[in-house]
Amino acid sequence: MNWLSSYVRPKIRALVGQSRPDLPENLWDQCASCERMIFHRDLEANGRVCPHCGYHMRVGPEFRFRALFDEGSWQRVEAPRVAADPLKFRDLKRYSDRLKEAQNRTKAFDALEAAAGTVDGLPTVIAVMNFDFMTGTMGTALGEAFITAARHAVETRSAFLVVTASGGARMQEGALSLMQMARTTIAVQEIKEAGLPYIVLLTDPTTGGVTASFAMLGDIHLAEPAAMIGFAGPRVIEQTIREKLPNGFQRAEYLKEHGIVDLVVPRHEMRATLARLLGLLLRPKLESPPAAEVTSGPEVATEDEMANVDAGQ
Amino acid sequence: MSSLLDFEKPIAELEGKVKELRHLADSSDSGLDEDIAKLETRAAKMLAQTYAKLTPWQKAQVARHPDRPHFKDYAAALVPDFQPLAGDRSFADDAAIQAGLGRFRGRSILLIGHERGSDTEERVRHNFGMARPEGYRKAIRLMRLAERFGLPVVTLVDTMGAHPGIDAEERGQAEAIARSIECCLDLAVPVVSIIVGEGGSGGAIALAVADRVLMLEHSIYSVISPEGCAAILWRSAEKAADAAEALRFTAQDLREYRLIDEIIPEPVGGAHRARDVTIDAVGDAIERHLADLEGVPGLDLRLLRREKFLAMGRPAAA
Numbered sequence: 001m002n003w004l005s006s007y008v009r010p011k012i013r014a015l016v017g018q019s020r021p022d023l024p025e026n027l028w029d030q031c032a033s034c035e036r037m038i039f040h041r042d043l044e045a046n047g048r049v050c051p052h053c054g055y056h057m058r059v060g061p062e063f064r065f066r067a068l069f070d071e072g073s074w075q076r077v078e079a080p081r082v083a084a085d086p087l088k089f090r091d092l093k094r095y096s097d098r099l100k101e102a103q104n105r106t107k108a109f110d111a112l113e114a115a116a117g118t119v120d121g122l123p124t125v126i127a128v129m130n131f132d133f134m135t136g137t138m139g140t141a142l143g144e145a146f147i148t149a150a151r152h153a154v155e156t157r158s159a160f161l162v163v164t165a166s167g168g169a170r171m172q173e174g175a176l177s178l179m180q181m182a183r184t185t186i187a188v189q190e191i192k193e194a195g196l197p198y199i200v201l202l203t204d205p206t207t208g209g210v211t212a213s214f215a216m217l218g219d220i221h222l223a224e225p226a227a228m229i230g231f232a233g234p235r236v237i238e239q240t241i242r243e244k245l246p247n248g249f250q251r252a253e254y255l256k257e258h259g260i261v262d263l264v265v266p267r268h269e270m271r272a273t274l275a276r277l278l279g280l281l282l283r284p285k286l287e288s289p290p291a292a293e294v295t296s297g298p299e300v301a302t303e304d305e306m307a308n309v310d311a312g313q
Numbered sequence: 314m315s316s317l318l319d320f321e322k323p324i325a326e327l328e329g330k331v332k333e334l335r336h337l338a339d340s341s342d343s344g345l346d347e348d349i350a351k352l353e354t355r356a357a358k359m360l361a362q363t364y365a366k367l368t369p370w371q372k373a374q375v376a377r378h379p380d381r382p383h384f385k386d387y388a389a390a391l392v393p394d395f396q397p398l399a400g401d402r403s404f405a406d407d408a409a410i411q412a413g414l415g416r417f418r419g420r421s422i423l424l425i426g427h428e429r430g431s432d433t434e435e436r437v438r439h440n441f442g443m444a445r446p447e448g449y450r451k452a453i454r455l456m457r458l459a460e461r462f463g464l465p466v467v468t469l470v471d472t473m474g475a476h477p478g479i480d481a482e483e484r485g486q487a488e489a490i491a492r493s494i495e496c497c498l499d500l501a502v503p504v505v506s507i508i509v510g511e512g513g514s515g516g517a518i519a520l521a522v523a524d525r526v527l528m529l530e531h532s533i534y535s536v537i538s539p540e541g542c543a544a545i546l547w548r549s550a551e552k553a554a555d556a557a558e559a560l561r562f563t564a565q566d567l568r569e570y571r572l573i574d575e576i577i578p579e580p581v582g583g584a585h586r587a588r589d590v591t592i593d594a595v596g597d598a599i600e601r602h603l604a605d606l607e608g609v610p611g612l613d614l615r616l617l618r619r620e621k622f623l624a625m626g627r628p629a630a631a
């Protein structure tokens with residue numbers, strides 16, 4: 001897959017939006033990377049991966065739950081409601097207004113949603129960050145949701161997978177958001193001390209205080225192709241060192257090369273990879289050899305499954 | 314003391330006049346003593362008043378004041394036999410983080426902290442206190458060493474943040490910080506952290522997950538620099554003073570939100586005006602907290618430390 005070209009334009013395009021206004025909505029999408037047109041249904045059927053160039057578009061929690069859990073096996077783990085806007089923060093806009101706007105748009109309380117179910121029959125809790133909710137930033141509510149999900153995994157003896165996508169700490173909560181780096185780390189320690197697997201799936205983009213806490217503490221680090229993953233943002237680095245950044249810098253493949261990520265896994269192989277890893281960790285000895293390995297074919301929701309899930313959960 | 318902050322200029326002017334008059338008085342027995350005393354009182358009052366109501370943006374200036382005591386000053390004064398130790402054992406020694414063993418008022422301790430440097434050459438050598446992954450990994454290695462021998466860990470935090478650079482990213486800056494936080498949370502020995510200047514974001518909290526977190530009166534502890542926050546949210550770095558206001562990063566703010574345990578008062582006019590007094594006050598606070606934590610079983614320390622951080626931001630027990 002041509003990931004080298006797949007990060008050239010997406011940044012600007014992502015800001016402009018998925019589809020052009022002159023196109024009938026929900027009929028065609030344009031790839032943010034190769035700019036070719038994709039029939040909307042084809043794109044959905046392909047797990048929102050561009051069939052032309054392999055560019056992985058951003059997807060939200062609901063998509064991940066459907067794509068990774070055994071069908072019909074999962075239900076949401078509700079996060080506690082914490083006090084919003086502890087600092088009464090206001091920049092050009094009120095933080096409380098930004099929050100409301102994001103809540104209305106995503107129908108979620110904050111940028112992390114969790115669900116419990118099974119993956120290939122193994123009990124698993126999956127927590128997914130939603131980049132569409134204030135760029136997936138980590139504040140008190142997200143920290144609390146992460147802790148709740150991890151503890152649910154401990155209580156139900158489940159594996160814990162977190163799918164990251166975040167611009168880092170949420171500035172509007174000041175030092176309280178910084179403290180979430182320590183608080184989420186405590187939750188990770190509880191998972192590990194319970195002897196349960198903690199798997200991190202890094203998706204585009206994962207940066208700042210999220211990378212520098214729970215996202216880098218996984219037993220296994222998976223990443224989607226070309227996902228941007230780093231501590232400092234590329235612009236900050238460029239301004240500091242006044243140098244052009246190397247090609248592919250801070251992309252998933254680059255992190256693997258530098259020993260920070262175990263595996264770069266295309267989205268359609270993600271479920272099979274996760275199932276295989278969890279199986280190896282949690283079923284150390286099989287009674288009888290399996291008839292067949294879990295196939296690594298396209299495992300993302302097909303159209304039929306997509307139609308079913310609305311009724312599901 | 315050479316560096317003057319903008320808002321200190323009127324005070325300095327007054328102090329200058331006092332000096333001048335005193336010089337005159339010395340040479341000419343002119344009965345100026347009363348005037349001098351008056352002016353002196355006025356200057357002192359002005360200084361006290363200014364520092365009693367510093368704005369958050371002014372506090373940021375004071376916290377970054379080049380004449381403020383730095384790690385090496387604290388180490389020299391508080392741990393006379395300080396023995397620096399070096400290296401992460403896999404890549405390099407990072408001069409931005411200093412660490413070593415030594416005896417602090419009778420106790421053997423591990424002292425770790427950011428060193429910003431005091432002149433241009435030093436600043437470059439210490440990378441302005443901005444650590445690379447090997448700095449955090451050195452800290453982790455030595456914290457584990459301290460734990461093996463039951464020595465308390467004391468950290469002095471003073472950094473704009475972790476180094477943003479290609480090399481740092483390549484070697485896993487984020488992972489190094491995450492591991493350092495994890496290590497701090499795991500230690501079965503007492504950990505006391507003091508934010509002595511600027512507590513900048515992830516690079517700061519990497520060394521500040523402690524049983525007791527203290528801040529000097531005019532230090533700051535923030536998720537992002539006011540300049541960085543202004544550039545992003547106000548789209549103009551010139552709005553740094555507004556961002557400083559909104560971020561609530563002063564020691565007083567953090568105490569109010571119960572994110573730190575104690576504020577260590579600074580001498581009138583800030584730490585840079587009376588460095589020895591400041592260092593002694595920090596030493597006294599460290600001594601008091603170490604004495605307090607002494608004898609608490611290691612597993613209890615770990616549990617209490619975790620509970621303390623888990624309680625942050627939650628409503629007080631209902």
Ligand SMILES: [Zn+2]
Nearest residue numbers: 031034050053
């Ligand atoms: Zn494409």
